[in-house]
Amino acid sequence: xxxxLVGSGGREHTLAWKLRQSAHxxxxxxxxxxxxxxxxxxxxxxxxxxxxELVAFATQNAIDFVVVGPESPLIAGLADALQxxxxxxxxxxxxxxxxxxxxxxxxxxxxxxxxxxxxxAVFDDPDAAQAYLRERFxxxxxxxxxxxxxxxKGVFVCDTLGDALDAVEFLMVERGLxxxxxxxxxxxxxxxxxxxxxxxxxxxxxxxxxxxxxxxRALDGDRGPNTGGMGCYTPLPDATPxxxxxxxxxxxxxxxxxxxxxxxxxxxxxxxxxxxxxxxxYTLEFNCRFGDPEAQVLMPLLAGDLVExxxxxxxxxxxxxxxxxxxxxxxxxxxxxxxxPSEYRTGLPIEGLEQASQRTDVLIFxxxxxxxxxxxxTGGGRVLNVVGLGDTLAQARANAYSAAQQIHFEGMYYRxxxxx
Numbered sequence: 236x237x238x239x240l241v242g243s244g245g246r247e248h249t250l251a252w253k254l255r256q257s258a259h260x261x262x263x264x265x266x267x268x269x270x271x272x273x274x275x276x277x278x279x280x281x282x283x284x285x286x287x288e289l290v291a292f293a294t295q296n297a298i299d300f301v302v303v304g305p306e307s308p309l310i311a312g313l314a315d316a317l318q319x320x321x322x323x324x325x326x327x328x329x330x331x332x333x334x335x336x337x338x339x340x341x342x343x344x345x346x347x348x349x350x351x352x353x354x355x356a357v358f359d360d361p362d363a364a365q366a367y368l369r370e371r372f373x374x375x376x377x378x379x380x381x382x383x384x385x386x387x388k389g390v391f392v393c394d395t396l397g398d399a400l401d402a403v404e405f406l407m408v409e410r411g412l413x414x415x416x417x418x419x420x421x422x423x424x425x426x427x428x429x430x431x432x433x434x435x436x437x438x439x440x441x442x443x444x445x446x447x448x449x450x451x452r453a454l455d456g457d458r459g460p461n462t463g464g465m466g467c468y469t470p471l472p473d474a475t476p477x478x479x480x481x482x483x484x485x486x487x488x489x490x491x492x493x494x495x496x497x498x499x500x501x502x503x504x505x506x507x508x509x510x511x512x513x514x515x516x517y518t519l520e521f522n523c524r525f526g527d528p529e530a531q532v533l534m535p536l537l538a539g540d541l542v543e544x545x546x547x548x549x550x551x552x553x554x555x556x557x558x559x560x561x562x563x564x565x566x567x568x569x570x571x572x573x574x575x576p577s578e579y580r581t582g583l584p585i586e587g588l589e590q591a592s593q594r595t596d597v598l599i600f601x602x603x604x605x606x607x608x609x610x611x612x613t614g615g616g617r618v619l620n621v622v623g624l625g626d627t628l629a630q631a632r633a634n635a636y637s638a639a640q641q642i643h644f645e646g647m648y649y650r651x652x653x654x655x
Contacts, residue, residue: 236542237262239293240276241283241313242304243269245569245602245620246527250304250541251275252600253534257542266292270611271601283308286316293322301325302545306524309503310336310384325545327523330499334490335523338380338389338420345518348489352518355422357382361407364419368399376424380520381406383415387451387463388576390520392424425519427512430474431467431529432482434507435544435558437551438500441487442558445536446474447529448654453576455652462576463617466653468566468628469532473511482509482516490521502548531600531620532565564631566654568621568639572603573646575616583613583644591641596624596634613644628654 236259240251248271254260255275266289268278281288284307293301301317303309303326312329326332333340339357346352358364368377372393379402381389389412391402399421406416431449434441449467453459486507494501506522506529525533534541538559547556572579585604588611592599600622603615619642623635632654639649 236260236299237297238264238542239289239296239298239301240265240268240272240304241289241301241308243267243272243283244304244527245600245617246525246530247304248272248600248602249530249534249620250302250525252598253537253541254302257540259540259542259546264296264298269601269614270604270606271599284311286311286313289313290316290320290322293317294320298322300542300546304524306332306335306522307384309523323546323549325503325549327501327503328499331494331501332523334494334501334505334521336384338382338520339418341521342420342422344490344493345486348493350486350489350518351515353378353422353425355420357418357420358407359418361403364403364407364421365400367421368396368403372396372399378422378424379403379406380420380422381412381415382418382420385412385415388412388461389415390461425510425512425517427510427517428473429519430471430509430511430516431526432479432487432507432509433526433529433533434483434487434505435548435553436491436501436503436505437548437553438491438495438502439551440553441483441491441505442553443479443483443487444533444558445469445560446471446479447526447532449526449529450650450653453571453650455650460576462571464526464528465569465571465650466567467526467528467532468564468631468654469536470564470628472628478511478514478516482507486516486518502551528567528569528620531567531622533560535565535598535622535624536561536563564625564628566623566628566631566635568635568649568653569602569617570619570621570639570642570647570649572613572616572618573648579616580646581613581615582607583646585611585613585618585642585644587642588619591621591638594634594638596631597638598622598624599638618644618647
């Protein structure tokens with residue numbers, strides 16, 4: 236098969252690495268790719284949201300199958316456009332991708348199927364939102380969410396009424412995140428331990444992957460601003476089979492059934508961000524694709540052929556397959572540019588990557604990298620993903636941190652408490 240991978244981050248490098256291992260992958264292209272992906276695929280300079288250009292490239296180059304990494308092109312309708320051109324695409328349609336594209340839509344679907352989630356209210360008017368906050372959250376915390384796509388930066392966990400009022404002002408009045416903040420969701424704050432549960436679904440059945448725990452805050456101890464993700468690990472010692480089945484039974488399967496009932500079947504990866512409170516899973520949010528960096532710990536443990544699984548997903552044949560993972564552990568560290576997630580420099584030389592890559596039980600996936608004058612340099616906020624593998628979580632963690640210590644670029648930082 237001739238496969239086109241859409242995206243340019245660490246998740247996409249990981250997917251390219253796994254796709255290349257398939258006996259079904261005869262040729263791999265990436266749009267636009269990065270310096271790491273370029274070692275595995277032919278990169279083409281097409282942006283992920285340039286839908287007409289992507290469809291034209293796929294048509295002109297006899298692409299048999301398209302794999303979409305990031306959410307933006309799915310929310311914009313890339314899967315629909317490819318389907319209209321007769322090209323199979325791994326990823327949900329625009330209507331189904333609303334589960335990530337609109338926080339209000341996702342909460343309404345959850346309410347429709349009585350799935351456990353925090354009480355919420357939706358607002359289009361900032362004055363009404365602030366009046367609601369003063370009435371309901373005078374002395375307790377809440378969460379304010381931009382309704383639209385905000386690249387992981389639209390959730391504000393507010394400890395005080397002042398914080399919540401400021402979040403509404405930033406989103407709805409100042410439009411700090413653009414159109415994403417035109418509508419907002421305000422919900423009660425849940426307390427407990429977070430868990431990411433990713434599932435493959437063909438619109439009929441769902442197959443869960445090992446749960447992952449990720450770290451959104453920039454600094455150790457969950458301090459600092461929210462980011463796209465600073466690291467993660469799997470397996471979770473506290474994720475029992477009973478807990479996973481409870482999440483599948485009360486959240487994932489009802490939502491998939493509801494999307495089918497609405498004639499907008501969901502096919503692809505459904506990522507449920509969960510909060511576990513008194514051993515009951517509650518839904519925080521949905522994502523319509525592999526997580527980044529969750530994919531970086533799941534793909535190295537996947538025992539099957541990724542292309543076969545993706546094609547079965549698109550064709551509604553998941554019942555014919557098995558989703559198998561190694562019992563080993565994986566820990567991912569994100570090496571970030573100084574200043575991320577705010578302003579940061581690019582074009583900084585990266586040293587020590589070759590030595591770190593040669594370590595046993597270590598994989599390194601590129602995120603924000605590029606070549607300048609034959610030299611590997613930084614090209615983004617999240618620069619590299621260092622994945623340590625091991626028979627135990629402690630071994631995987633030690634391998635990841637030992638490798639990270641060999642890599643250097645000016646201003647580089649990473650969290651020291653991943654999987655601690």
